[in-house]
Amino acid sequence: MGNGDITSGVGTRMTSPDAVLVVGASAAGLSTAEALRRRNYTGRITVLGDEVHAPYDRPPLSKQVLSGAWESGRAALRTDEALSSLDADFILGDSAVGLDPATRTVRTAAGRDLQADAIVIATGVRPRVLPGTEWLGGVHVLRSLEDTIALRSDLLTATRLVVVGEGVLGSEIAATARALGVDVTMTGPQPAPMVLQVGPMVSELLAELHQDNGVRLRLGVSVVGLTEAGGRVTGVRLATDEVLPADVVVVAIGAIPTTDWLTDSGLRLDNGVVCDSRCRAADGIYAVGDVARWHHEQLGELVRLENRTNATEQGFAVAGAIVGEDEPYVPVPYFWSDQFDVKIQVHGALPADAEVDIVDGDLSARRFVARYRKEGIVTGILGWNMPKQSRLRRQEVVDDLAAAVRVASMT
Structure with missing residues (x-):
């Protein structure tokens, strides 16, 4: 054939x-x-x-x-x-x-x-869901076009939104909903937004960004369930037994x-x-x-x-x-996220224990490029409102990764 x-x-x-x-x-x-x-x-x-x-x-x-x-x-x-x-x-x-x-x-x-x-x-x-909550009105995940249309419809009449999940998707939804004028609380087990994706330094800046724009952060605590009345969600129950009131809940806890x-x-x-x-x-x-x-x-x-x-x-x-080409797939991972007036771009990997230094721009001006290094090797680059400069710095990740592979092949 x-x-x-x-x-x-x-x-x-x-x-x-x-x-x-x-x-x-x-x-x-x-x-x-x-x-x-x-x-x-x-x-x-x-x-x-x-x-x-x-x-x-x-x-x-x-x-x-x-x-x-x-x-x-x-x-x-x-x-x-x-x-x-x-x-x-x-x-x-x-x-x-x-x-x-x-x-x-x-x-x-x-x-x-x-x-x-x-x-x-x-x-x-x-999307992952909170077990036993799929039947509740006002509870959403976001993956498909229908998911988005349904969530937007609820947000247009909602007063209070709780976002369960502090990763990329949860952070973006919180920012978008807050811009629509909804009262937003973000909760999740991690200490700051996107800490697993960008490390502690940048996640702390993201926490400030969200708080400055009116998002309430109730982080570092697990969600144990939802409260409801008449088949519709009324709140999010935390491991501390605190209940965060909500008309709408978005579950963004991974996929x-x-x-x-x-x-x-x-x-x-x-x-x-x-x-x-x-x-x-x-x-x-x-x-x-x-x-x-x-x-x-x-x-x-x-x-x-x-x-x-x-x-x-x-x-x-x-x-x-x-079609018969024989090349390994070896990309430098890349993702971006837009939240409020900030555009974040990430090239490579950003280990939580990496050494981080600012190589372009200024932290205080909230416009910078951060370089992540581990054991002397550049593993990743993050740009905060500096897309061109972060793209140029990407080559450092490419070069150091190639050099590390050469060294490993000789040992």
């Missing part, structure tokens, strides 16, 4: 597949399909999506769409004309429920059996890779679909985006990234692997 032999970089013959099935009409799935066409792949491409919407962008959901600055349609990743030009078959509103790796066949909830020569798993993640449908597939599932350095989970089967946990050759460990940039870059890499 195939439309031509391609020589891989490891001395074997690989076959460019006649048909590729992408399971997940996500940013990562769309990027894979587009990258295949850019590589002049002429075979059949099918994209299966569980939502009825064509692929859309998720980062604007917690910001522009939630705030009302954008109509929901503006989050679409491509126009109908652009999608049509891909010459791909989009099957939307139907979810995958099983995979047979031997025959590369995906079964769907609607009873379809979709077979292809190469399968790309791009099913993303699903779980969507791999339930793969339980009987024989693929290795461990905090995602485990892959080699080419993002390959099995012969002819790949994973991409939030659901993929692959071997990063430079870091020497399994990595799973939940961010928009990785979705695009990994899609390009997987498309290359499908």
Whole structure:
């Protein structure tokens, strides 16, 4: 089967597949399909999506769409004309429920059996919830377009919002809701917003930013449950037995890779679909985006990234692997966050125990670039309202990572 032999970089013959099935009409799935066409792949491409919407962008959901600055349609990743030009078959509103790796066949909830020569798993993640609260009115998660529309509708009539979760998503939702004029409290077990993502110094600045804009912080304490009356949430109960009053609650406590449908597939599932350095989970089967946990050759460990940039870059890499390229996927992780009037950009990793120094700008002016080093190696760069300068400093991460790999290979 195939439309031509391609020589891989490891001395074997690989076959460019006649048909590729992408399971997940996500940013990562769309990027894979587009990258295949850019590589002049002429075979059949099918994209299966569980939502009825064509692929859309998720980062604007917690910001522009939630705030009302954008109509929901503006989050679409491509126009109908652009999608049509891909010459791909989009099957939307139907979810995958099983995979047979031997025959590369995906079964769907609607009873379809979709077979292809190469399968790309791009099913993303699903939000974690507080057990037993799914039925309560006024309790929200934020992952889909429908989630955002429902939350915005509640916020427009709400007085008090409690955000459970102090990570990136929780911090962004708190900032957006406060800008809408809602009384906002953020709670969670960590001592400051995004401390696990940016370390103590910057998280303390974020705490000041939120408090200066009227967000109440009740952090460093666990949530044990919700209170309700008449089937609607009335508050958030903390481990101290304190209750934070709320008309609306958003639960932003992380996400779980969507791999339930793969339980009987024989693929290795461990905090995602485990892959080699080419993002390959099995012969002819790949994973991409939030659901993929692959071997990063430079870091020497399994990595799973939940961010928009990785979705695009990994899609390009997987498309290359499908058509016979033999290159490891070794990105420098990158994410950004917009909160109030601050834009944060992070390149690389920011360990909590890293040494941090300011290499551009000024902390007091709230415009700076911070460099994170561990054992003398630059692991990450963070820019606070200095996007251009932080992007230029990214090369320090690239250079030090490459040097560390060379040293390790000689020992």
